[in-house]
Amino acid sequence: MELWFGALNLGILYSLMAIGSLLTYKILNFADITVDGSFTTGAAVAAILITMGVDPSLSLIIAFFAGMITGIATGIVYTWLRISGLLAGILVMIGLYSINLHVMGKSNVPLLQFPTVFNYFDPYNPGLANEVWYFVCLSVFGAIAWTATVLFLKTDLGLTLRSTGNNPEMSKATGVNVDFIYILGLAISNGLVALAGGFVAQYQGFADIQMGIGTLMVGLASVIIGETVFKSKSLSIMVFSAIVGSILYRLIIAGALYAGMNPIDLKLLTSVFVLLTLFLSKVSNDRNQMQKFKKNFKWIAIGLVSILLISVSYFLYDSSPQKKSQSKVYKIAIVQFAENGLLDVTRLAFLEELKNLKYIDGENAKIVYRNAHGDIATVNQILDEIESGGYDIVLTISTPVTQAAIKKLTKTPIIFATVANPFIIGAGTSDRDHLPNVTGVYGWVEADSLLQLTKSFVPNLKNAGLLYDPGQSNSVFNYDMMKKAIANDGKVKLQAMTINSSSEVQQAAQTIAEKNIQAFILTPDNIVYSAFDAIAKVSLHKKIPTFLADVERLKDGAFGVYGHDYTASGIQAARMLRRILNGVNPKSIPFEKYNSIVKGINLKTAKLMNIPVKPEQYSDFNYIIKEDGTIIDKTLKHEFLSNKNTSKKVALFMFSESKPLMDSRDGFIAKVKELGLEKKYNLIIDEKNAQNDYAIGQSVANDIVRSKYDYIVTFSTIALQLCAKANTEIPHIFGTVTDPFVAGIAKTKADHQKNITGISTFQPIESTLKLMRKVFPNAKTIGMVWNPAEANSEACTERTRIFAKKFGFELVEANATNANEVHEAVKSLLGKKIDIFFTSGDVTVSLAVNSVAKLLADKNIPYFTNTFSDVESGAFMTVGADYQEVGAETLNILIRVLDGEKTENISIENFMPEKIYFNKALAEKMKIQVSDEVLKSVSKVRTNL
Amino acid sequence: MIKITNLHKKFNEGTFDEVYALRGIDVEIKDGDFITIIGTNGSGKSTLLNAISGSFIADKGKIEVKNKDVTKKPDFKRAKYIARVFQNPFLGTAPGMTIAENLHLANMRGKSRKLWISLDNKHKAFYREQIALLEMQLEDRMNNVIGTLSGGQRQAITLLMSVIQKPDVLLLDEHTAALDPKSAAQLIRLTKMFIERDKLTTIMITHSMQQAIELGNRTIMMHKGKIIEEITIKEKAMYNVDDLLDKFANIRKIEKLTPELLNEFRNNY
Numbered sequence A: 001m002e003l004w005f006g007a008l009n010l011g012i013l014y015s016l017m018a019i020g021s022l023l024t025y026k027i028l029n030f031a032d033i034t035v036d037g038s039f040t041t042g043a044a045v046a047a048i049l050i051t052m053g054v055d056p057s058l059s060l061i062i063a064f065f066a067g068m069i070t071g072i073a074t075g076i077v078y079t080w081l082r083i084s085g086l087l088a089g090i091l092v093m094i095g096l097y098s099i100n101l102h103v104m105g106k107s108n109v110p111l112l113q114f115p116t117v118f119n120y121f122d123p124y125n126p127g128l129a130n131e132v133w134y135f136v137c138l139s140v141f142g143a144i145a146w147t148a149t150v151l152f153l154k155t156d157l158g159l160t161l162r163s164t165g166n167n168p169e170m171s172k173a174t175g176v177n178v179d180f181i182y183i184l185g186l187a188i189s190n191g192l193v194a195l196a197g198g199f200v201a202q203y204q205g206f207a208d209i210q211m212g213i214g215t216l217m218v219g220l221a222s223v224i225i226g227e228t229v230f231k232s233k234s235l236s237i238m239v240f241s242a243i244v245g246s247i248l249y250r251l252i253i254a255g256a257l258y259a260g261m262n263p264i265d266l267k268l269l270t271s272v273f274v275l276l277t278l279f280l281s282k283v284s285n286d287r288n289q290m291q292k293f294k295k296n297f298k299w300i301a302i303g304l305v306s307i308l309l310i311s312v313s314y315f316l317y318d319s320s321p322q323k324k325s326q327s328k329v330y331k332i333a334i335v336q337f338a339e340n341g342l343l344d345v346t347r348l349a350f351l352e353e354l355k356n357l358k359y360i361d362g363e364n365a366k367i368v369y370r371n372a373h374g375d376i377a378t379v380n381q382i383l384d385e386i387e388s389g390g391y392d393i394v395l396t397i398s399t400p401v402t403q404a405a406i407k408k409l410t411k412t413p414i415i416f417a418t419v420a421n422p423f424i425i426g427a428g429t430s431d432r433d434h435l436p437n438v439t440g441v442y443g444w445v446e447a448d449s450l451l452q453l454t455k456s457f458v459p460n461l462k463n464a465g466l467l468y469d470p471g472q473s474n475s476v477f478n479y480d481m482m483k484k485a486i487a488n489d490g491k492v493k494l495q496a497m498t499i500n501s502s503s504e505v506q507q508a509a510q511t512i513a514e515k516n517i518q519a520f521i522l523t524p525d526n527i528v529y530s531a532f533d534a535i536a537k538v539s540l541h542k543k544i545p546t547f548l549a550d551v552e553r554l555k556d557g558a559f560g561v562y563g564h565d566y567t568a569s570g571i572q573a574a575r576m577l578r579r580i581l582n583g584v585n586p587k588s589i590p591f592e593k594y595n596s597i598v599k600g601i602n603l604k605t606a607k608l609m610n611i612p613v614k615p616e617q618y619s620d621f622n623y624i625i626k627e628d629g630t631i632i633d634k635t636l637k638h639e640f641l642s643n644k645n646t647s648k649k650v651a652l653f654m655f656s657e658s659k660p661l662m663d664s665r666d667g668f669i670a671k672v673k674e675l676g677l678e679k680k681y682n683l684i685i686d687e688k689n690a691q692n693d694y695a696i697g698q699s700v701a702n703d704i705v706r707s708k709y710d711y712i713v714t715f716s717t718i719a720l721q722l723c724a725k726a727n728t729e730i731p732h733i734f735g736t737v738t739d740p741f742v743a744g745i746a747k748t749k750a751d752h753q754k755n756i757t758g759i760s761t762f763q764p765i766e767s768t769l770k771l772m773r774k775v776f777p778n779a780k781t782i783g784m785v786w787n788p789a790e791a792n793s794e795a796c797t798e799r800t801r802i803f804a805k806k807f808g809f810e811l812v813e814a815n816a817t818n819a820n821e822v823h824e825a826v827k828s829l830l831g832k833k834i835d836i837f838f839t840s841g842d843v844t845v846s847l848a849v850n851s852v853a854k855l856l857a858d859k860n861i862p863y864f865t866n867t868f869s870d871v872e873s874g875a876f877m878t879v880g881a882d883y884q885e886v887g888a889e890t891l892n893i894l895i896r897v898l899d900g901e902k903t904e905n906i907s908i909e910n911f912m913p914e915k916i917y918f919n920k921a922l923a924e925k926m927k928i929q930v931s932d933e934v935l936k937s938v939s940k941v942r943t944n945l
Numbered sequence B: 001m002i003k004i005t006n007l008h009k010k011f012n013e014g015t016f017d018e019v020y021a022l023r024g025i026d027v028e029i030k031d032g033d034f035i036t037i038i039g040t041n042g043s044g045k046s047t048l049l050n051a052i053s054g055s056f057i058a059d060k061g062k063i064e065v066k067n068k069d070v071t072k073k074p075d076f077k078r079a080k081y082i083a084r085v086f087q088n089p090f091l092g093t094a095p096g097m098t099i100a101e102n103l104h105l106a107n108m109r110g111k112s113r114k115l116w117i118s119l120d121n122k123h124k125a126f127y128r129e130q131i132a133l134l135e136m137q138l139e140d141r142m143n144n145v146i147g148t149l150s151g152g153q154r155q156a157i158t159l160l161m162s163v164i165q166k167p168d169v170l171l172l173d174e175h176t177a178a179l180d181p182k183s184a185a186q187l188i189r190l191t192k193m194f195i196e197r198d199k200l201t202t203i204m205i206t207h208s209m210q211q212a213i214e215l216g217n218r219t220i221m222m223h224k225g226k227i228i229e230e231i232t233i234k235e236k237a238m239y240n241v242d243d244l245l246d247k248f249a250n251i252r253k254i255e256k257l258t259p260e261l262l263n264e265f266r267n268n269y
């Protein structure tokens, strides 16, 4: 259900814009394209005010007034100059582009670290998921907007507005200053649109200079969709239908994305649809033609309604807990004590095997999963809920839950799993003689085997350290077993210490480490194992190896493992479940022991601790972490889970199809293939591209989160920002971002949003200018063209100014705000006797790089850039990132995360694989000599023109 | 009530399609006058009405309404005194709005529009009463949008709208021309009724000689931007349709002559 709330929320926010469009397009009969600019104006004003510390709600009010001013501007142009409405709108919209830029100061203003209006809602959240809660709040807001608009349209002023749009002649005849009414209507409309812009900026977490593009189209689409759904002409329905239209539009987009439709087609669909409807409404004024088109119109309406029906039914289908009801739906409850590796593995294996046994959640089974997060009180609450919930069967994972369950639930069949010893908790007295409603899978770690494993790697073992929680019966049991084993051995002494909570673990570990121990031997204990990180630190620091029973802990730095593979526990439990559901009495099903063992070693830890290990010592191990961190996993778990459904899904999100982004992607994918990662980590990589559209980008980001990807990889700053806002949990690795600090993702290299890390790639300005000096010892002047609208370009120019001075150049600059102006700018610089031409990090120039290079080559001016591939477009020399390498490096970070490192612990480093590309053919033509020293540093040479 | 002196208007002045539509109009209209205007096509009748209502600003001359000089005032300011009904039934009403809303808008003619909902039940009841005067069974359709009504019904509503708040001057520009004979007759009956009821000062353009003779106390004949003939109420009693048509025929004959010949012709008289 929650999946769709993001779309609903966007729909409500954009509905303000739809109401604005309704006021102009439907009420005033005026297709106002100003909204493409005023939407951004609202976002820009709200964002910049918030960064200045203004209250977010006040910022929205000011955004509204700013929007009104833009509408007044269009109104004045339209009425005073008597030019067509469309042209008036275009004029103002284009002017607004510059104004918005001035307001923002740069092309993108991030808001991630600032409060937004949505934070106001948070304290009152009664415990709903954020998106759901926002939806509740926004619905109220939407209802207010609806009522206010309808009431306004019924006032004398509102009537006048409507009559003016309806029939300006009649309006004039009743004494209305029609010009004033147009200005007023445009002001209100653009005010609302700007308000929507302000909201959307706060919702998505940034304002961007481009975000308004297509606003008119979306507004019209919303109005038209709403109109098609509701045929009534009543005022309140008309406004309501605009709101619904906006929401439906977002749902359709979300649905289309969800179903895997390409965003490009979506845009085409929207514009064709709007075009058709505009056309039809035009001919509908002409009766004869209308007759002809009426039939077709019906078809379109039918088509649209069926699209809606499909998405609505999809929505219902997706959200209903039972998709296809069969004769009998089994209610199965899973209760787990805490989040820890072996319990999780048990559950996953159980679920997987259930699937194999054809118990499918949502079809013939309803599987409810509850986790007590390590708290006994919660366990009891959960059990209360289950007792009254009419479940057919309960799976209890771990000893504490089982212990509580067999006391509380005496009628419901219980299967336990991953319980060390069911006999000490009173589940039975032998495998066959047990409580009538209880059966399950168990097994304790054979303490002796764990001790022998420890001794095989630590031959001089005299003292072994152990921690346990005396409050848990299974911990005490496991400890006792170890005590016995050690007593039998006779040569080793046990240094045991009790702990009561995970916060005590580190202290206790440190204390024991002082007691001259040669190894930690940790018997299974929920608290100790879940706080293992703390022990691992002490262990590594003191070079005392740790041995335990949970293979998951090897990655965290344990040395050796002897334990059960709890996958078996889950599988066996699932098979028991089937027998019970098939009618076998649990009483007659004997307890079973787990039937799979894991032996593991971490050679990386061994190396760090300087403990020598010979291959024959681990020849029969089924889980090995090699010195370089790679894992050889032959456990049942790996074979059962990883190969099937625990594949890891990676969303690879590029904002557009620009060359650097596509190069990054290619580098990333090539390396994935080269290293065979798809197989090794069982990766599934889904590529997403927003086609340079912000609203689509937003939907893509929401879609990634709701589709529960395991990892997110983004290339480009906008993709990074969109995902950073939408997601604070899924590990997210970014690349091809010039400056993540400016983008608001991180304060410092180490202090960044927890789930996000990656690499920054700043243009190598200093080395480029140094190189220029080397190649041209006598050059005096560098010409540079850049677009002040691009934050990145501005930063590069700033640096160039500094280093030009350092290397003794004079810098002359010219600005270009679009690709067409680039030529003029270059020509103006050519008139100023420049020796070298340079551009860096500027997208506008990069769009025209071919022709710029040609222009410069004709005038014998060497052209340097920071985009590696520009030599292929005719530049003289480039120092740039090989974005394929940037992509590959981004993958390296992902691999570190896949191997268990946490994103929050990976600092954001600058990665600039500096490569020089030299156009030797051009140099020869220009008769420029390049020294051998320089040639040596060149990594790629172009030899023919 | 209205005094027009030496009024001139040229459209598209100085271009290839320059039209000299009004060439010095002088006329005085007294309180309570009901004037009918007849004239050839393109003689400037509509232009004269538009000049009075302020659709454009005249090139030369003066227009006074109630002794106030309104020559330079924009149309929406003159609407306070002047109500009008156009020939085209689609022009006088807002088709997307209800009958009640249209009447309400008309009732606010010349008043400022507030951010307040004033179309209440009291007003609605009043509009219902008024619409009943049309005898078209529209009383129960007050909340229907005008777009669903016939041309005759719309034009009747437009007429009602123009008199719902008594105007100082009522301008009617061939307001029955686009209707079928039955609807036209009904509309004329209503027009007469309202004008007599409120003693409205009225200027009405018509192409029907019958109407020109039957209605009003004065008739003006226009040709080529000039008033060429005025027929007083006394004279009207003596005229019949054929006489009027004769006059037209004469004008048409004259029209066939070139301007030079016309001048010669006049000089000879």
Ligand SMILES: Nc1ncnc2c1ncn2[C@@H]1O[C@H](COP(=O)(O)OP(=O)(O)OP(=O)(O)O)[C@@H](O)[C@H]1O
Pocket (backbone or CB within 6 Å): B011, B012, B019, B020, B021, B039, B040, B041, B042, B043, B044, B045, B046, B047, B048
């Ligand atoms: N807005 C305008 N722009 C240009 N020419 C105009 C305009 N309005 C009227 N004219 C011209 O002025 C002349 C007088 O037009 P007007 O509409 O006043 O004639 P009329 O007497 O009402 O004719 P009819 O009996 O056909 O309604 C015509 O030649 C007409 O083409």
Ligand SMILES: [Mg+2]
Pocket (backbone or CB within 6 Å): B045, B046, B047, B173
């Ligand atoms: Mg006319």
